[in-house]
Amino acid sequence: MDFGFTDDQRDIQRTARDLLGERARPERVREHAESGRMDTELWRELCELGWPGIAISEEHGGGGLGLIELGILCEELGRSLAPVPFLPSAMAAAVIEHGGSPEQRGRWLPSLASGESIGALGTALDGTAEFVIGGADAQVIVLIEDDGSARVLAADEAEVSPLASIDPTRSAARVSAEDGGELLADGCAGLGRALVAVSSELVGVCDRALAMTVEYVKERKQFGVPVGAYQAVSHRCAQMLLETEKARSTAAFAAWTADSDPERLAEAAAMAKAAASDAGREVTASAIQAHGGIGFTWEADVHWLYKRAQVDAVLLGGAGRHRARLAEILADKVRASAAA
Amino acid sequence: MDFGFTDDQRDIQRTARDLLGERARPERVREHAESGRMDTELWRELCELGWPGIAISEEHGGGGLGLIELGILCEELGRSLAPVPFLPSAMAAAVIEHGGSPEQRGRWLPSLASGESIGALGTALDGTAEFVIGGADAQVIVLIEDDGSARVLAADEAEVSPLASIDPTRSAARVSAEDGGELLADGCAGLGRALVAVSSELVGVCDRALAMTVEYVKERKQFGVPVGAYQAVSHRCAQMLLETEKARSTAAFAAWTADSDPERLAEAAAMAKAAASDAGREVTASAIQAHGGIGFTWEADVHWLYKRAQVDAVLLGGAGRHRARLAEILADKVRASAAA
């Protein structure tokens, strides 16, 4: 029983954090967010480092690492809010790799692994996905229908209408394709992995929001003492940590099950997404509140975290939907034990 | 637009508070609670003062006052936790008076108004009510079925099995009567009034819990200062006030609609019971927490309030059920405005 990262995993984490600390500074993120463009330079750099393919099998040109490693990158990218389409691309790749035929994997994965293609994943109703993260930049789009079936489409097979999301550090689009594309053998097989990826990103967002807040409330004084000394503020920060740690531990567990105990992934992924969605909303809202008036300004940058969290929280279903899914799993268990 | 009490109402409030402050001191309440007996002496005194009949029409021997006046007494009795069967009796009378035939009113109300009979009201499934407050002391029992039909029974027409409730300041019983009793013309007509009565009692419970807590945290010192100066405690107290005031204002509104705008009573009563049930649970739990270790002891008396609140909160349905009822009313309004 060991919750710690391996040395290799810690290396990945440290390298990623150092790189993004350098290349995705707040000013740079803001600049791209304000102009609504992805950071193509940074993306190219990440592609050269092999990030997009980290969890794609070596057979298809990826790094062949596990979901824990993918989660580490997602968390770091969430922390920095780097304006690159890493998450949507990784989610699309996971669904293709784990639900596609050998031919489909061979056709779509190599270019996603190299970053030559950008992927996106959306949930659709009758062929239309109202809000696909990364959809405007993607060449490969996976649409999962309510019934669990999924199709891979080249972007030009679909009608893609860019949307101005409240989080302009990442593109979004409405994607519509009544027919066309390739049906995946098992549309849902990779969904759990996609959920872990977005949950990990949310952990990074929460972690950064907490760190910014702690730093701020240690400095900012009111009535002569740092506001962080007041329990109204310090207990709020403690609550932010608790929410973050709930999200982090369930996301880590889900990542572990994906690689080591896949039968429990569906449940673990639903838990992780439920915990992370709630944490993302609450922790970033708390961060704004703890910053006081400053937190409400554009310049304070804390709002970018709030906006990313809002979008991620509803991505592939919000906390409510995943708790409903968990309740079904719990009900199945009760039935199974009653039948036994 | 005037939210204040009339002079007469204020007199009732003051008299009730003075009387109960004298006759239902904590020691006396504890003594009766520990022995599980109602305070017959106090009950006799209240009967002589005409309390049980306050909201029963003069025609049937009551005081002919309104639900606001009834609510004032319920609140004061809740504040003191006096071990008398006032609330169950008043709830039974309200349902009989507003849902019964003239004959039924003539038969049952006078003895309830004088206090000669004690009433009780329970919600039943197929003739059995699992938990009827005051049921073990009652001579007149009203059972409301899930379908909204209601029957009045003399206690000897039913199988009454006393239950040891966690709140021994009031009796409780399981009541079962497959048949027998008199069907009321409209079982639900008086239900809104019964809901307001129990909501008002909860307001009193909250108010007392807050008052005890404020007094305690002003005195109790930790690390050299009164604990009430710490925001962890003072903000908790503020939250208790907010919950109490939400419950108080919705209960007052519901009481007012009963007498002056009865078409809105169903909605207003559901709001009041939802707000008061939540407030009762939260405020009394907070009271224990703010008292620290002392609050967990039997001697501190704050647990009696918690126990009463727990029972009242589920009486005639908990907050969830009443919010579900409200949602139905809201949905009806949407449909009506769509049809208009």
Next chain:
Amino acid sequence: MDLTFSPKEIAFRDELRGWLAENPPAPEPAEGGEDEGGEGAQFKWRRDWQRRLYDAGWAAPAWPTEYGGRGASLTESAIYFEEIGRARVPMAANVLGLLLGGPTLMVWGTDEQKERHLPPILSAEEIWCQGFSEPDAGSDLASLKTRAVKEGDEWVVSGQKVWTSGAQYSKWCMLVARSDNEAAKHKGLTYFLMDMEQDAVQVRPLRQITGEAEFNELFIEEARIPDANVVGGVGNGWKVALTTLMNERAGLGFALQIRLRQLLDDLIAKAAERGLLDDARIADALAELHVRCESIRLLAWKGLTDVERYGQPGPEGSLVKWLWSDTNQRLTQLAVDIVGPEALTAGESWSYELLRARGNTIEGGTTEVLKNIVAERVLGLPRLKVAA
């Protein structure tokens, strides 16, 4: 207890409602589009609207008739804001002058000040803004640093203010500054009317998380204020400012409460449209918001009763502001779950409401400060004394 309006109040409401129905405001112009004088199209629209209210005698019904109001009672004034909110008309351009500046002058101003200032406030000829907050002071009014030094019959003022809404359109600023460095913290403050039309005063828009700039920063460098523009006497600024702050929440509360009600009704309709009222979880959350909305309405009216019976508005008003802001945040967050991710599209009104709501628990007294007020002034709990 009587939760109905009197015949007089009903007549007042019906007259206003009738007038609003017959005099709808012009259609709302698009954002942006500054005209020559630097006045945005939106602000011009609000100024035009206030002029029409003024012409009809509806700009400030709560003001005494001698100053151009209607001498409306507190209840009538509340009705006024409820109806203004219900009709979804724009906010009067000079809302701070009407609600804060005017009433403060009526209490503390000299006859000359009243005569000079009240008419152009009412007609929207001169817009007012409020210069209380400072970057380093936050919730702590007593630690203001903007300094005023007497030179002859003028005051020379330097400092920085923040959260001044409408500063770019304003002629006058209600400014609180430190006029005595020696006096105890809140005793050395004075309340001034500062002319904004001088180079010494620079306005910089403060962009907020919604992307718009409702507020501004003021940079004041040796601005000149004639001694005649001191309000309420030198060194009395703390008290005068409190009068302003007391008035801040009273009327607007009713407009905000109605706005919340409208948003909730919109959301319930949306949920019904999507069949989500059958989802017990969503239904429960909406019903809870309904209970909160009604509590806010009831508590606001109850506060009014207390004022009418016992005089000044009590600190219980803090409960209403606290509950309102928390409820608006919950409501706009629930909207995302009901409307779906589309609600997070910039420009969608729900996304604006979601972002804007985050300011509710900060502006006009943070929730933390409101809880302190409730604990200390309503419950009488001891004040926390901290050591540095």
Next chain:
Amino acid sequence: MDLTFSPKEIAFRDELRGWLAENPPAPEPAEGGEDEGGEGAQFKWRRDWQRRLYDAGWAAPAWPTEYGGRGASLTESAIYFEEIGRARVPMAANVLGLLLGGPTLMVWGTDEQKERHLPPILSAEEIWCQGFSEPDAGSDLASLKTRAVKEGDEWVVSGQKVWTSGAQYSKWCMLVARSDNEAAKHKGLTYFLMDMEQDAVQVRPLRQITGEAEFNELFIEEARIPDANVVGGVGNGWKVALTTLMNERAGLGFALQIRLRQLLDDLIAKAAERGLLDDARIADALAELHVRCESIRLLAWKGLTDVERYGQPGPEGSLVKWLWSDTNQRLTQLAVDIVGPEALTAGESWSYELLRARGNTIEGGTTEVLKNIVAERVLGLPRLKVAA
């Protein structure tokens, strides 16, 4: 990251699980029924159970083999408590001696103290209790008032203690008292082993809101303690007591977490039985409890990893205790909604759980204190200094 057990750990678990299956405790006796020696039937049952654990070498597997334990690793020790919880066997009678007293002596005790005391702790021959809290001290250990005065080679102790569980059955009390009035607040404390079998020590049961008396008050009037019973040196009581407190939560946490899991499983089964899993509101609340339960399990194991990697348990353990207590309160409250008003019948196990849960956020560090600890020691926020 590896969330599986090693073969050695699995063998440990299976051996214990097998032993527990083959050696079920006697049926739980009814409450009350004091026997001659004043020992309740329940406590006798727990003492008998510990003797059986002891005879099989399962009383304190975490203790080193030289003291009669198994030298179990941290993970094995956690497994031990999970299995003990899972098997729903009683708590060992001398739980405080096994978890706190013994380990504290192992760190701070003299060879004589270890030799004298460890064996009867393990065999339940001598029961231990903890005398830290005082009526006026609450969360503030440094302000203890119980006083110890040296007379010859004895200490004379007077004062009052509270929240001492099992005091009526105890031979020894881990007592912290003030041995030096002049020293700075927490420097004047000394840690003693006090013999409870003297008239100078009176035990009064402290009835709690469940009606039972898990805890006691101790009234100490000139009790005598030989100097040889000082643990860790005179004036070093603060440090020694911290060792005890550090150990307090570590092991028990795993038993509590399993107990929570069992309660939740019972509740889910109950909800299924009543068809309430189809009610989206109830299903949502249960699923949320499931997430919290799993988070507690994961965070508890994660804390163990940290200890194994970096030494001492970190203050993050406070998160687990905080989350556990809050979750248990929510769970037992939801049970009332699922089971119905019958859950509020005295004697019904759900009513007991509901009432008992209220103590969870108070005992073993109030939630308020835990939040302070998290803020100061994990997040590094400044400590609040208050002025009287």
